[in-house]
Structure formats: C-alpha cells, structure tokens
Amino acid sequence: MPVSESASALEAQVRRALDTVQDPELRRPITELGMLKDVRLDAEGGVSVDVLLTIAGCPLRETITADVERALAAVPGVNTVDVNLDVMTPEQRNALKDRLRGGDPVRTIPFNRPDSLTRVYAVASGKGGVGKSSVTVNLAAAMASLGLRVGIVDADVHGFSVPGLLGITRPPTRVDEMILPPVAYGIKTISIGMFVDGNQPVAWRGPMLHRALEQFLTDVYFGDLDVLFLDLPPGTGDIAISVGQLLPGSEILLVTTPQSAAADVAERAGSVARQTGQKVTGVIENMSWLALPGGERLEVFGSGGGAAVSGRLGETLGYPVPLLGSIPLDVALREGGDGGLPVVLADAEATAAGHSVGAEENPREDTAATELRRIARELAHRPRGLAGRSLGVSPV
Numbered sequence: 001m002p003v004s005e006s007a008s009a010l011e012a013q014v015r016r017a018l019d020t021v022q023d024p025e026l027r028r029p030i031t032e033l034g035m036l037k038d039v040r041l042d043a044e045g046g047v048s049v050d051v052l053l054t055i056a057g058c059p060l061r062e063t064i065t066a067d068v069e070r071a072l073a074a075v076p077g078v079n080t081v082d083v084n085l086d087v088m089t090p091e092q093r094n095a096l097k098d099r100l101r102g103g104d105p106v107r108t109i110p111f112n113r114p115d116s117l118t119r120v121y122a123v124a125s126g127k128g129g130v131g132k133s134s135v136t137v138n139l140a141a142a143m144a145s146l147g148l149r150v151g152i153v154d155a156d157v158h159g160f161s162v163p164g165l166l167g168i169t170r171p172p173t174r175v176d177e178m179i180l181p182p183v184a185y186g187i188k189t190i191s192i193g194m195f196v197d198g199n200q201p202v203a204w205r206g207p208m209l210h211r212a213l214e215q216f217l218t219d220v221y222f223g224d225l226d227v228l229f230l231d232l233p234p235g236t237g238d239i240a241i242s243v244g245q246l247l248p249g250s251e252i253l254l255v256t257t258p259q260s261a262a263a264d265v266a267e268r269a270g271s272v273a274r275q276t277g278q279k280v281t282g283v284i285e286n287m288s289w290l291a292l293p294g295g296e297r298l299e300v301f302g303s304g305g306g307a308a309v310s311g312r313l314g315e316t317l318g319y320p321v322p323l324l325g326s327i328p329l330d331v332a333l334r335e336g337g338d339g340g341l342p343v344v345l346a347d348a349e350a351t352a353a354g355h356s357v358g359a360e361e362n363p364r365e366d367t368a369a370t371e372l373r374r375i376a377r378e379l380a381h382r383p384r385g386l387a388g389r390s391l392g393v394s395p396v
C-alpha cells in the first residue's frame, strides 16, 4: 500500500477507536459531543489528540485521558499517544447543550414528552425506615446490570441516603445551568445531599421542595433512560403531590413492612395516587422474615402487611395492585448499603467468584438479593410503550 494510503487507513482506524471513548458523565462518544478538537498522526505511529473538556477543572479529566490512551493503544500501528486537554468555549458549550437537549426548549421535563419511553417509578412508603431507599437503589442496580439505562432522583430531601448507598462522594459537574449527575454502577444519580454541606439538615418547606424537584427534573441531564426511580420521603407529604404534578405519567411503587400499623400508613400513602391520578404499580413488602440457621423463618414484624395493602388499595383504586415481592431481613443487604455496594451486585460478584454470600445458613433463593433481582426483572420486562398515552395527534 502506498504510504499516503496506509496513513489514511491508520487515521480512519484511530477515529473509529475514538468513537468508542465515552464521556464518563454524559455517556455518549466524545466524537459525537464535539469534544474531539483535533487528531494528528506522524510517520512513526505517534498520535496526538486534542480533547475539549466541558468545563475547566473537569473532575474526570484523568478518566477521559486514560480512556483515550486505552482506546488508541489497541490500534495496530499506533506507537505513542499524546492527549492534550483544552476547555470548550461558551459557544462550543452551548452547541453541546443544544445537542444534548435534542432541540428541546431550555426548561422542560424530558420525561413528560409524549414520545418519552422512560418509565418513571416513584418509590413511596407510609413511614420511615421500612427500607424504601434500600429497595430503590437495589432495584436500580439490578436493572442497570440487566443493561437498562437507569437514573435515580433522591427526592427524600430530609433523609437523603441514596449517594451513600451507592458509594457516591463526588459532587455533580455543572456545565453552566446544566447539571451532570454522577454515575455509580451505571446509575445516574442526583440527590439534594449533593448540594448541601456535610450532614446539614435541609429545612425546606413545600414550595422550595417543589422547586428543587422541578430543577432536578429540568436541569439535570439524564439523557435517554429506560427507567427513572424517585426515592420519595416517607408519608403523604408535599413531595408526593409535587411528583404527581411534575410527572403525571409516573407510577408508584409502595414499600411496606408486614406490620399492620405500617400497612395502614402505606395504604394512605398509596391512596394519594387517587388525588394525583398516578397509577400504583404494586406493593413490595420488606423485612418480611428472618431466615434462622435451622431454615425456619422468624416473622419479626408479623405477617400479611404487603398482601393487606395490595388487596385494600386494589379495592380503593379499582384496579389490581399486585404484591410484587417479599424481601427478607438480610444482614448482607444492610452491609451492602453501609459499604456503598448494593447487595444485588455484591451478591452477584460473590456468585461469579464461586462462593455465595452466607450460602450455608441462608439458602440462595431465600436472600434479599435474589428477591430484589426477581422483582427488578419483572419490572424491567414491562415495556413502557405508548399504550394509553396521548400522542398529541387527532384523527382527521
């Protein structure tokens, strides 16, 4: 092959390799985002790549550099790689933001577009401490591990715990007014906890909460998602109503324990759906039993709460509200939460490594991880579709 032909063949390969490098936050190829400024090749197989970062001091500059180097190292004929980082001009940033918004006007909630295929689940509970956040994070992680594009909005403004459960310590990156959520285990996550100092309490009232949630839904760039989870504060408060108003197409997943008192308040939380017009997709019972070493189940919090809420809400709302699953008390779930590694992933890793977590004293089908993965699979297989949604067209 003449020298010039082989050089252009190499350049084509280099560009194809660069197409595989994704921005870690935006999760789209840098070549598509206008982040690739220039590529130069020399006769000795040296490649020099100029990359434009969205903002100066981008926290992921090292990741991007390493990803470019790794992608190019795999191209035969490339001997050295030199990555030069620069920052986008305001015009380039505006062009990027326009591209990300897909031409939408600036402040809209993308999940409300008639053609949105994102399924939005608001995870609610009657009272605190029933495991709502743990269930949210584990369902999200299990779905992400199935290949779905998943996001979480931690709307539990007074008890934000999602970043900790996912081991996220990094704040979101801001590109002007656009907020790029940190990604953990493939889950794009935003939380009020990322905007307050340390463990400060958030003493906000209804209108401020509404505005904060609205800002999360409009200014945070989630991109195309298959599923968005909202971790709601416990009870029937302002945020539950705001979610109904801001995301009328969202559905409710209700978490309760088997205890009858908990079930009563869970039912009240579910009944809010009647006012907001949201659908209650189902009930998840958590802390259903504790597996004892002998194999018996100790029903620490009694039994029947989940089934009772499911039956009574079905009657109130006039359509079936299934009990989607019953999750046992499981030390591994609590440990996973404390360690920032959701048990559905920790457990899967242990299985892949050939030893299951607590296998002897806790049969595998009896674990919280197994049940959470089963519920996630069931929810993941429900196509969002456009059935029943207004397409904004009328017959002629």
Ligand SMILES: Nc1ncnc2c1ncn2[C@@H]1O[C@H](COP(=O)(O)OP(=O)(O)OP(=O)(O)O)[C@@H](O)[C@H]1O
Pocket: 125, 127, 128, 129, 130, 131, 132, 133, 134, 135, 156, 159, 161, 233, 234, 286, 287, 327, 328, 329, 330, 331, 333, 334, 335, 337, 338, 368
């Ligand atoms: N199935 C379970 N087995 C063992 N521990 C659990 C289980 N579910 C939740 N927990 C633990 O119970 C505690 C409360 O859980 P979590 O924070 O998820 O509840 P929550 O309903 O979101 O609470 P709040 O709404 O008050 O923030 C956590 O320490 C969590 O690890």
